[in-house]
Every structure is written in C-alpha cells, then in structure tokens.
Amino acid sequence: MPGRPHSTVTPESAAPTDQLSLRRANLSRVIGHLREHGPRSRATIAAETGLHKATVSSLVDELLARRLVREAGLEHSGTAGRPGRVLTLDGATVGALGVEINVDYLGVHGTDLANRPLIQRRIPIDAAGAGPERAVARLAEAVRRALADLARAGAPAAGVTVAVPGLIDVERGTVLLAPNLGWRDLPLAERLAAALPARIPVRVDNDANLAALAEYTYGVVAGTADLVYLTGEVGVGGGLIVGGRLLRGADGYSGEVGHLPVDPAGRRCGCGRTGCWETKVGLAELLRLASPTGPPGGQVRDPDQRAREIDRRLAAGDPAALAAVAEVGRWLGLGGAILVNLVNPRVIVLGGYFAILADRLLPAAQAELDRLAVAGPAARCRFVASNLGFTAAARGAAGVVVDRVLADPTTVGTPPVDAPRVPPARTG
Numbered sequence: 001m002p003g004r005p006h007s008t009v010t011p012e013s014a015a016p017t018d019q020l021s022l023r024r025a026n027l028s029r030v031i032g033h034l035r036e037h038g039p040r041s042r043a044t045i046a047a048e049t050g051l052h053k054a055t056v057s058s059l060v061d062e063l064l065a066r067r068l069v070r071e072a073g074l075e076h077s078g079t080a081g082r083p084g085r086v087l088t089l090d091g092a093t094v095g096a097l098g099v100e101i102n103v104d105y106l107g108v109h110g111t112d113l114a115n116r117p118l119i120q121r122r123i124p125i126d127a128a129g130a131g132p133e134r135a136v137a138r139l140a141e142a143v144r145r146a147l148a149d150l151a152r153a154g155a156p157a158a159g160v161t162v163a164v165p166g167l168i169d170v171e172r173g174t175v176l177l178a179p180n181l182g183w184r185d186l187p188l189a190e191r192l193a194a195a196l197p198a199r200i201p202v203r204v205d206n207d208a209n210l211a212a213l214a215e216y217t218y219g220v221v222a223g224t225a226d227l228v229y230l231t232g233e234v235g236v237g238g239g240l241i242v243g244g245r246l247l248r249g250a251d252g253y254s255g256e257v258g259h260l261p262v263d264p265a266g267r268r269c270g271c272g273r274t275g276c277w278e279t280k281v282g283l284a285e286l287l288r289l290a291s292p293t294g295p296p297g298g299q300v301r302d303p304d305q306r307a308r309e310i311d312r313r314l315a316a317g318d319p320a321a322l323a324a325v326a327e328v329g330r331w332l333g334l335g336g337a338i339l340v341n342l343v344n345p346r347v348i349v350l351g352g353y354f355a356i357l358a359d360r361l362l363p364a365a366q367a368e369l370d371r372l373a374v375a376g377p378a379a380r381c382r383f384v385a386s387n388l389g390f391t392a393a394a395r396g397a398a399g400v401v402v403d404r405v406l407a408d409p410t411t412v413g414t415p416p417v418d419a420p421r422v423p424p425a426r427t428g
C-alpha cells in the first residue's frame with residue numbers, strides 16, 4: 001500500500017496538542033494500520049504501533065461502534081496464549097463520492113470506505129456551451145442523485161470531491177481558471193454545497209492531480225513513487241507524483257503541462273496563448289488532423305466515442321487517421337521528454353483518449369522521448385496506458401473523501417456511550 005499523498009492537502013493534520021486530538025490521531029493511526037497492513041488482532045496492533053494494549057482496546061471499541069472496523073475470526077499467531085479476534089476495515093456503511101466535470105461529460109464514482117465501487121456512471125454534457133450557471137446546476141443534479149443512490153445502498157456519503165480541469169484554489173474550493181470549460185473565479189465548493197440537501201463537505205481539486213493519486217493508489221503502476229499522469233481530453237493536464245507525494249508547487253498550480261509552450265508558430269490555445277502542448281496532443285487536434293474536412297462522429301460529443309471512432313478508422317487503414325496519430329505521437333514524446341528532463345519520472349501514465357489509442361500512439365511517442373530526453377534511454381521512463389479509463393479523476397476524488405474519514409474517524413458514525421467525547425475537527 002503506498003503512502004498517503006493526500007496528506008499534502010490536509011492542513012489540519014498538525015501534531016496533536018491535547019487529549020482529544022491525541023485520541024483522534026490514535027483512532028486514525030489504528031484504522032490506517034488496518035488499511036495498510038490488513039486484518040490483525042488488538043494485541044498485534046498494539047505490538048506493531050507501540051500503543052498500549054488498553055489504549056488499543058478502547059480505540060477499537062470506538063471504531064467498532066462507528067462501524068469502521070468489524071471482527072472477523074481468530075488470529076492464530078503460533079505464539080503462546082489464546083488467539084485474539086481479528087479486526088478488519090469495514091466502512092460498508094460509509095460512502096465516498098467523487099465526481100469529475102469535464103468538457104463533454106460528468107464522471108461519477110461512488111464507493112464505500114473500503115473502496116468497493118457502488119456507483120459508476122458517465123453523463124454526457126456540454127459544460128462549456130451550457131455556461132457556468134447551468135453546468136453547476138447539472139453537476140448538482142448529478143451529485144444529488146448519486147448521494148441518494150449511496151444512501152439507498154446503505155452507505156450515505158461522508159463527503160464529495162469534485163475534479164475540475166483547471167487551476168484550483170483547493171483551500172477555498174474555487175476554480176480560478178478552467179479554460180476549456182470557460183470558467184474563471186468560480187466558487188464551486190460554495191455553490192455546490194448550497195445546492196445540496198444535506199450539509200455535506202464539498203471539496204474541489206484539479207482533475208489530473210486526483211487522477212494521479214488514483215493511479216498511484218489503484219492503477220497499473222500503483223506504488224510507483226515517481227510517476228506522471230496525463231489526462232487526454234480536449235485539454236491535457238498533468239499530475240506529478242514525485243518521491244511518493246503529489247507535487248503541488250508554491251500556489252498549488254503545478255502540473256499545467258498542457259500549457260507548456262512548445263511551438264511559438266503553433267495554434268491558439270484555449271488559455272489564450274499560442275502553441276501550448278495541448279494544441280499539439282489534445283483530442284481536438286487529433287480530430288482536426290484526422291478529419292481535415294470536418295469533425296467525425298456527427299453529433300457525438302463524448303471523447304470516449306470519438307477516440308473509438310478514430311481507432312476503427314486506424315484499423316481500417318485510413319491514411320488521414322494514421323498520419324494524425326503519428327504526428328500526435330511525436331508531439332506526445334516531445335512533451336514527455338520535457339517532463340523527463342524536469343522530474344525524471346519512472347512512468348508516464350496515459351489517461352483519457354490517450355489510453356484508448358495507446359497502442360497507436362506509443363511507438364512514435366516512446367521513440368521521440370528516448371531521442372529528446374537528455375539522459376536518453378538511461379532515464380528509463382516508459383509510457384503506459386492507464387486501465388482506469390475516464391474514471392481515474394472521479395476515483396481519485398472519491399479516494400480523497402475516504403482518506404479524510406480515515407484521517408479523522410470521529411466524523412462518521414456514533415461513538416460508544418462511554419467513549420471520550422471527541423468533537424469533529426473542522427473540515428476543509
């Protein structure tokens with residue numbers, strides 16, 4: 001199990017200053033230990049964490065009462081003494097909701113606390129055409145429906161995190177700029193919270209950052225400490241995991257790789273600048289190159305369907321599609337070389353449409369990366385296709401909710417009547 005990269009966005013996870021925050025931290029430590037190391041007895045938890053046995057018993061009682069852990073059989077350790085009852089992460093009664101809003105779709109991913117998927121859906125929308133007001137209304141409608149579905153499944157959500165392709169002030173939940181949605185200075189967390197029936201914590205984060213966390217936790221290269229995730233949509237974003245932690249930068253705006261200026265003589269970008277990387281490798285450019293006479297797929301706006309349409313044309317040997325993929329693949333490798341020179345990742349994980357066309361894009365991309373990275377093949381960085389598809393950002397978003405609950409288990413369920421009273425910590 002990889003480390004907890006989300007800790008970079010939890011400013012309140014400071015050192016405990018009193019008894020109650022110490023207990024909260026210890027509850028988190030015990031449940032985190034079970035999550036990371038799997039089922040074990042109270043005695044084993046005490047031995048491994050260094051906590052006193054009586055303390056562990058009291059903490060476990062509270063986690064049992066809050067239905068975050070359950071007992072599951074006996075532990076046969078081979079040592080003397082009677083076997084202890086094994087505890088395991090439960091959390092089937094706590095839901096986590098992640099939603100991604102993108103140019104052409106809403107992605108919804110609901111899980112319980114043990115990451116068992118309960119809801120997965122994609123809803124086609126025209127977020128840019130709708131304007132911020134109507135797009136947020138559509139988002140709120142999808143969130144309300146998903147919250148109701150999670151409640152019906154017996155796992156009311158402890159929070160919702162929204163993934164947005166743009167620059168996000170994570171502390172305030174504000175979208176500073178989302179060029180492809182046409183959003184600027186939108187207080188999304190506040191607007192969405194106001195449109196939801198229950199008082200539920202709402203967070204907002206960058207889609208590529210959340211997708212990178214999902215890849216790091218659940219993806220094909222899970223646990224790889226140095227990885228870059230690339231969203232392949234109309235826009236292109238990057239999430240950078242460096243040394244096992246999400247790289248956010250001084251203001252939280254790192255990873256805007258789609259706007260690396262790579263071609264001064266290039267086309268105008270949605271951000272207003274010229275020759276950004278996404279004007280070379282974004283889905284819109286691929287479609288333009290593959291269909292110089294007009295967009296393929298008629299009214300189909302969904303990027304997934306568009307990419308599959310291109311894939312069918314490639315399989316049929318369509319010369320325009322083949323040339324387009326070769327050209328985009330080369331530019332993908334060029335940008336990849338910049339990332340390799342900058343942060344030396346072990347893998348660059350391709351999401352979105354890149355993943356669907358990976359077999360077609362990778363040969364040109366990998367060759368160009370090896371040619372242009374200053375360390376050459378010595379940098380040992382390879383492109384791989386994500387297997388999380390278009391769900392990566394929404395999965396990462398749900399994962400943030402899970403992590404927040406595990407960081408403060410007192411936010412869910414009911415404590416045992418005799419437990420020390422721990423008021424919930426303030427939420428983001």
Ligand SMILES: [Zn+2]
Pocket residue numbers: 258259269270271272273276
């Ligand atoms: Zn740009």
